[in-house]
Amino acid sequence: MRDELSIRKYHTDDYSYCRDLWLELTQYHQQIYDDNSIGGDDPASGFDNHLEDYGLESLWVAEYNNRIVAVIGLIVSGSSAEVEPIIVNKLYRNKGIGKELLQFMINHVTNEGINYLSIKPVARNAEAIKIFHEIGFTTLGHIELFMSLKEDEIKKWRSEIKIHDLAFRF
């Protein structure tokens, strides 16, 4: 797998493949939160918003046998950068592509003189958090806390995860 995978900058021709990958990401979030409303009426449109906000220069794709199988993006802010998004086609997961893309990005930002690289998975995405942790994202930065204000929302959340000995739903 490793020899046949190539990573290159995003081209405009890649648009529909990457939009489909964004749809997969949203569907994955729908699945882990058991909530089909995530992403709204057009769940793939998040990719259009991302392109509009950060531009095509912020994206790379991974090709395997001339087929686009993954997309990765980088948002740079001064000497810090954030990986957003990273999505591997579900038929190609667990083959090392995600980690290879992350290592590519770590090398890229290191060469660019970036000091901090972050990634912001949703708290319930344990599978992704494990992979990110294994590759070296082992320091916690900001933590977003929130409260559900609707009674029927509260029971949707799983318990529990602990930070500083405090229990949180996630």
Ligand SMILES: CC(C)(COP(=O)(O)OP(=O)(O)OC[C@H]1O[C@@H](n2cnc3c(N)ncnc32)[C@H](O)[C@@H]1OP(=O)(O)O)[C@@H](O)C(=O)NCCC(=O)NCCS
């Ligand atoms: C998270 C995600 C990007 C990871 O990509 P991936 O390609 O599946 O990840 P990898 O294959 O590199 O790593 C997954 C596992 O495969 C293992 N692996 C690595 N190389 C391998 C190889 N050559 N053959 C088989 N398995 C391999 C890894 O060690 C890892 O196993 P472990 O976690 O049990 O140690 C992917 O699951 C995904 O797109 N998920 C949906 C979208 C998402 O959640 N994105 C993140 C939002 S922040």
